[in-house]
Amino acid sequence: MLQKRVEFPKNYQRKFIKNNKLSSNLTWKALAQKLNLPYRTFVKTYRYEVCKIPYKVFQELCKLNSKNIREELKKYNASIKYQKTIIGRKVLGENRTKLRNIKIKYPKRSLNLDTSLITLNSYDKKKNLKFPKKLTPFLAEEIGIHLGDGFLSNKKNNFRLKGNKKDEKEYYDTYIKNLYKKLYNLDINLKEYETTYGFEIASQALWHFKTNILEIKSGRKDNISIPKIIKTKDIKILTSFIRGIFDTDGSVSFISAYGFKKYYPHIGITLKSKNLIDEIYEILVMLGFEPKKYKEGDYWKIHLRGYKRLERYSKLIGWNNPKHLNKVKQWKNTYPKLSSWWCSSRA
Secondary structure, three states: OOOEEEEOOOOHHHHHHHHHHHHHOOOHHHHHHHOOOOHHHHHHHHOOOOOOEEHHHHHHHHHHOOOOHHHHHHHOOOEEEEHHHHOOOOHHHHHHOOOOOOOOOOOOOOOEOOOOOOOOOHHHHHHOOOOOOEOOHHHHHHHHHHHHHEEEOOOOOEEEEEEEOOOOHHHHHHHHHHHHHHHHOOOOOOEEOOOEEEEEEEOHHHHHHHHHHOOOOOOOOOOOOOOHHHOOOOHHHHHHHHHHHHHHHEEEEEEEEOOEEEEEEEEEEEEOOHHHHHHHHHHHHHOOOOOEEEEEOOEEEEEEEOHHHHHHHHHHOOOOOHHHHHHHHHHHHHOHHHHHHHOOOOO
């Protein structure tokens, strides 16, 4: 998985590229095409030493101008290194990224919940259901999980929560099951469906708690919104909610670019509800992430890109879904030099 790169003293990589460009009698665009490189990667990134030039590109430039590789290395006082030893914060100018400070604009709300009007039918009593009397970070996270993977029927007292059975069974088995026991004293029966994994429950009391106390909209989620109670000046409540919805409907990936494979962090979420995306975007802005939001087809998307955003997300929010945690762990193992500076994450 390691790639050879050529390490030059400061400004020497620029000289090497400029001199070989002159020797080739080609334009910058034509030379980039000759090397089978994107124009911006060659001219902006390699030329200006944003990252080290790949050994293959070095070879091609030498070959193009009939120059001896060893002599060129000696001439520019360069040496061959491997990716792990040279990749660092200079990639993509990451050290120029400065995120804003956290500034919550929501008012301070009471976190108390009035559950006195909830009535338990025989099924609920048999299950010995309990309900939180206060909005806690755990309940805020469960609300996020609900908005991500959950569905609340508007005709029956039915609630279901289901994830992808291919890569989320561990999340449901090890975290969600315990979360519902902690919050509601509910022993959920997890099982596989055709393409999903999770549970369904018909509970009058749980339906009432979610619709009337938490004010979560039942029915289709095309235009769903964040419950008003979440919008409070409390960082733990807000970050727990974001963790819940990103753990279920969000993604973590590492993009290949500039000659590096799967190294650049990308955290994202895709939803159909514009209201929900707008509100999540608003929270992320207040948390200082400076997110990007856009529409693609019938869906709305939010992206958080770069090491600084990964660092802040890891410290402030984190993940409880193993499929996301495992990707971050794999990245840290592949690029230990990068992961050593941004933080020791919850992974």
